[in-house]
Amino acid sequence: MPDIMFVLPVRGGSGGAHSVMQEVTALRNIGINARVLVNEQNVASFKAVYSRFEWTKEGVISFSGPRHLGEIAKNADVVVATTNTSVHSVAEAIRETKAKFRTAYYVQDYEPLFYEAGTINHRLAVSSFGILQNCTYFAKTRWLCDIVHATHGHDVRRVVPSIDHSIYFPCRPDLAEVPVVTAMIRPPTPRRAPRRTAALLARITSGEFGPMRVRAFGASQEDLHEHGLVLPDMVEVAGILNQTDVSELLRETDFFIDLSDYQAFGRTAAEAMACGAITIAPVLGGASDFIDNGINSFLVNTGNPTEITATLNRMFSMSDKEKNTMRYAAMEAVAGYTPVRAAISELHALGFI
Known part of the structure; x- marks a missing residue:
């Protein structure tokens, strides 16, 4: 069986890290010797974040630097x-x-x-597409495949995205009497448009679109204050949540809103749809792979306030029948995003099958 090592030098908790952990779990479950290498500065946090995966005890390996990484991985196939x-x-x-x-x-x-x-970090990110010889590139959305090919000339193999359906699933048969609106707000990340999101939540709680219960996650009150963001008292701030807590929140959500500038994939939107929520996501990026605008959720130019307002009015004014039809279509759209399908698609991309 192939020996595959994923190098993931992060603390854990990001959408990309979730993808890798779900898919490595699936690879291991189908008999592949797949492991994750994490730099020693982050490995304790990483293992804590993903403690629900029992295999992390032996399958997450710490490395101290590039030489150590090379020594650990010397017998890997890829x-x-x-x-x-x-x-x-x-x-x-x-x-x-x-x-x-x-x-x-x-x-x-x-x-x-x-x-x-022009910054050092920008130059490093650009150069990362040119320093590995005979490298195989793969990504989970057409947008990512296209931008890498157009900018760097690499053929990028498209793989299946994954959602952990063991925690992201619908469990509420009826719509709430007062609709529940949930948004993720991340103050330190400008491309996630925290100020745009905060302004919209203020409009929703003002009653502009009718009575709503509004919730936000991804930041604590202290984080919001530190970045000069103030949410109305009517917004329930859930704070920074782990995957299981996010899934519980999304299962109680009727409408999920992501006003990011772009989303390379749109993981939380897809997870919300898996839980039965109708979603608004940015048209720029990868969400168009699974959102058929106006059919199973909504895509919007998040830089256009008029378009955002029109989409919200359309979404919030749907009849219960229309909402349920869209909810079912949303769940169907992402039902095939399983970790096993993702893992097998990666084996294809890497040439093992």
Whole structure:
């Protein structure tokens, strides 16, 4: 069986890390020797975040630097980078240890967009697409495949996204008498448009669209205050949640709103749909892979306030019959995003089957 190592030097908790952990779990369950390499600064946090996966005790391995990474991975069939920094670590590991393993880059987002052009971090993110020889690139959305091909000339293999349906599932047969609106707000991340989101939540709680119960997660009150964001008292701030808590919140949600500038995939929107929520997501990015606008949820140009308002009016004015029809279509749209399908698609992308 193939020996695959994913290099994931993060604390855990991001959508990309969730993807890798779900898919490595599925790979291991079908007999693949798949493991995750985490840098020693983050490994304790990472294991704590993903403690619900029992295999992390032996399957998450700490590395102290590129040379150590190369020594750990020297017998792997393929080493998969998952962030731009991990690409550089893998490249340096090969240089320092002369390791012969194949390389791949699981492109979770187009990371040059994270940084201001001309900065060191931006240059590192751009160069990550040119330093691994004979690298296999794969990504989960057409948007990511297209942007990498257009910008860097690489053919990018498209794989199936994954949702953990063991925790993201519908469990409420009826719509709430007072609709529940949920949004994620992340103050430190400008591309997630926290101020735009906060302003919209204020409009919703004002009664502009009718009576609503409004909830937000992704930041504590202290985080909001630190970044100069004030939410109305009527917004229930759930704070920073783990995956299980997010799933419980989404199962009680009628409408989920993501006003990010773009989403490379749109994980939380897809997870909300899996829980039976109708979703608004940005038209820019990967959400169009699973959202058929106006049929199973809504896509919106999040930079256009008039379009946002029109979409909200349309969504909130639907009849119960229309809402239920859309809810069922939303659940159906993402039902095939299983970790096993994702894992098998990655084996195809890597040439093992």
